[in-house]
Amino acid sequence: MNKVIVFSDYSCPFCYLSKKALDKLVENHDVQLEWIGYEIHPEIPEGGMTLLEMGFDEDYIDVIVGEIKKRALQLGVEINIPERFSNSHLALLLTELAKDRGVFKEFNDRVYRDYWVRGIDISDRARLYGYLRELGISKSEIDAFLKNTARERFEENLKLAESYGVYAVPTFIINGKLLSGLQTYEDLVKALGDSPAETGKATGTCTKESCEL
DSSP states (O other): OEEEEEEEOTTOHHHHHHHHHHHHHHHHSOEEEEEEEOOSOTTOOTTOBOTTTTTOOHHHHHHHHHHHHHHHHHHTOOOOOOSSBOOOHHHHHHHHHHHHTTOHHHHHHHHHHHHHTTOOOTTOHHHHHHHHHHTTOOHHHHHHHHHHTHHHHHHHHHHHHHHHTOOSBSEEEETTEEEESOOOHHHHHHHHSSOOTTTTOOOOEEOSSOEEO
16 A cells, blocks of 8 residues: 655645545555645734735745646646635644544545635634534534544654655655645655655645745
8 A cells, every 4th residue: 555645734825726636546546545734834823914914025925826726727726815815723633633533535625625716714613513523523622632532643643754754845755755735636646656756846836935936
């Protein structure tokens, strides 16, 4: 079985754009997927921030938004850039609970879709609790996870990212090979083989400072 680790953040557009290829890889190949949350914008407050409020100038915003939309069109992925970017911290914590309960894909799909297609604030606690409750997880179980387990799990993920030298998302570790940035399905399939030919060269990453083309 092929082992694929992906470091990702719901607030990263290139992570969302890579999701279709990653889902196809899991569907068509013998893959054990481990999705690890890596928060890139912990500074975003309740209520979110615009890109201008996050310190990006208008020229940069025009370029990056235009490129994201172009790549989404090329990949056949629906995307609507949110007016205000959400803090993803709670969503990342609750993803760990969804993984524990075997409903990771359903929760992950819902958060990505609601944020990048519907423009919904994914920092909203009541909404995130609602997603999990629809998947059969009680409020008391969610509360207990956040109180007793979430922080430790989050710190473990940070240590894992550090051990691999991860500083940007999306980053893929495929059978021990590191690929950073937006990947196509073909890129990911190549990385499953013994030769890393032409993999790891894709652009499109987000760090704590900026998104790069």
